C-alpha cells in the first residue's frame with residue numbers, strides 16, 4: 201500500500217530554481233523539497249475539515265434543540281464582538297454548494313461532525329409564539345426552552361430527529377457520489393444543553409451513556425456508508441478551556457486560572473476527560489461488537505497536539521517539555537492505547553487523578569484504531585518544579601506551578617525572540633518542524649499506530665485584507681508543514697491522511713469571526729464563498745503539482761458560490 205517512493209523520487213531542487221517558478225517566499229528545508237501528492241503513500245487521504253457548530257447555523261431549524269454553545273454565545277461577553285453561530289456559514293442550507301466546492305478542490309475525504317442536538321434534540325419543539333420571542337429576546341427564550349426541555353426530556357431521553365438524520369444522509373450520499381470519503385467526528389465540542397442542565401455534562405459519569413447512545417444512533421444511521429469515525433474531538437483542549445480556564449461552556453474555573461462563578465480548575469478537567477475517555481472506550485467496544493463486522497469501519501480519537509520544546513538547554517526544561525507532552529497528549533492517548541494514564545501524571549497528581557477500574561482498563565486498552573492529530577503550533581516549555589523556587593522567576597505563576605499544568609510554564613518567546621511567526625490566534629506560532637516532531641513523538645510512544653493529521657491550518661486576523669484573496673502566508677504555512685509531514689512519513693511514520701483546517705472561514709469559538717482559517721472566504725453579508733489563493737494552491741497540489749507551485753502546473757478551475765450553486769441544482 202505504501203509506495204516507499206520518497207527516497208527515489210523526492211527531488212531536491214535548488215532554492216533559486218523554485219523562486220523562479222513562483223512567487224512564494226522560500227525559507228529552509230521545506231522549500232528545498234519538491235514534493236507532490238503522488239509522493240505520499242497510496243491510499244493516503246487528503247481532505248478538508250469543518251465541524252457542525254462552526255459552520256451549520258440553522259440552530260433553531262427542523263427540530264434541532266439548544267446546545268451548550270448556543271446558550272453560551274448569548275451570554276454577554278462570552279464571544280469576541282458579541283458574535284454567535286446562530287447562522288454561522290449557513291452550511292445547513294448551503295451544504296450542496298460546499299460539497300461542489302470540495303469536489304472542485306479534488307479532495308479524497310471530508311472531515312465533518314454531527315450536531316448532537318440536531319440528531320437527538322429535546323422532544324419539545326418551539327411554538328410560533330416562542331420562536332417570535334426567541335428572535336427578539338434570545339435569553340428569555342432560552343429560559344422557556346429549557347423549562348420545556350426539563351419537563352419533556354431530550355438527549356438520550358427524547359426521540360431521534362429524522363430531519364437531522366436526513367440532513368447528514370444527504371451530505372454523506374452527496375460526498376460518496378462525488379468520490380469523497382466521509383470522515384465523521386461524532387462529538388466536536390457541542391452537546392445538548394439539556395445534558396448540562398440535567399447533570400452537568402462531562403463532569404458526570406451519566407454523560408458516558410448519553411454519548412454512547414448518540415454514537416450508536418450514528419453508527420446505525422450512517423455506518424453503512426461511513427468508514428472513518430472519530431469519537432471525540434480534542435478532549436484535552438475542551439476540558440482545559442471549559443473546566444480549567446473557563447473560557448468555553450460551561451465556563452468553570454477557579455483562581456489562579458480564572459474568575460468563574462463555579463468550578464475547580466485543578467480537578468474538574470481531570471474528571472471531564474475521565475468521562476470522555478470512558479465514553480470513547482465504551483463506544484468503540486460497541487462498534488467492534490455490533491457494527492464492525494458488517495460496516496468494516498475504523499474508529500479513532502482526535503487530540504489537540506501542540507509540540508513543546510525546552511526553553512533552555514537545562515535538563516529541567518527538557519524534562520518540562522517531556523512533561524508538557526505527557527500532560528497534554530499522553531493524557532488522552534496513553535489510556536486508549538495502553539489502558540491507563542501516563543505514569544508522569546499519576547506521579548504528580550496523586551489521588552486527584554481518577555482511577556480506572558480493572559474492567560475499564562480492559563476496554564480502554566487498544567480502543568483506538570488510529571490516532572487523530574490536530575497540529576498547529578509549537579511552544580517552549582519551562583520547568584516549574586525547581587526553577588520557580590531557585591531563580592525567583594515570576595513566570596511560574598497563574599497555575600503553571602500546579603499539577604494540572606504539569607508544573608510547566610509554556611511560552612512563545614525565548615529572550616524576546618518569538619518561536620515562529622505569529623498568526624491570528626494567540627500562541628499559534630508557525631513552526632513547521634513541529635509537524636515532524638509531533639508525529640515522531642506519537643510514532644515512538646504509540647509504536648507507530650496509524651495516524652491521521654485530522655487538522656492543520658493557518659489563521660489570519662480579521663483585519664488582514666490580503667487574507668481575503670492573496671493569502672500567501674497561509675500557503676507558506678501549509679506547504680512547509682506538509683513538507684515536514686512528508687519527511688516524517690519518509691522516515692517510517694504510519695500517517696494515512698491529512699485534513700486541512702478549514703474549508704471556509706467559520707465561527708472560531710470564543711474568537712467568533714475575528715480570525716479566519718478558511719481557504720475559501722465567506723462574505724459576512726451574503727455568505728457567498730470565493731476561493732482564496734490557498735484554495736488554488738491546494739487544488740494544484742491535489743492535482744499533483746509540486747508543493748512549491750502557486751500558479752497551476754495543470755489546467756484547473758475552482759468554484760465559487762455562483763458556480764457551485766449552479767452545479768448543485
Ligand code: NOJ
Nearest residue numbers: 251433434574655701708
Ligand atoms: C481545533 C478545533 O478542533 C477546531 O474546532 C478549531 O477551529 C481549530 N482547532 C482552530 O482553533
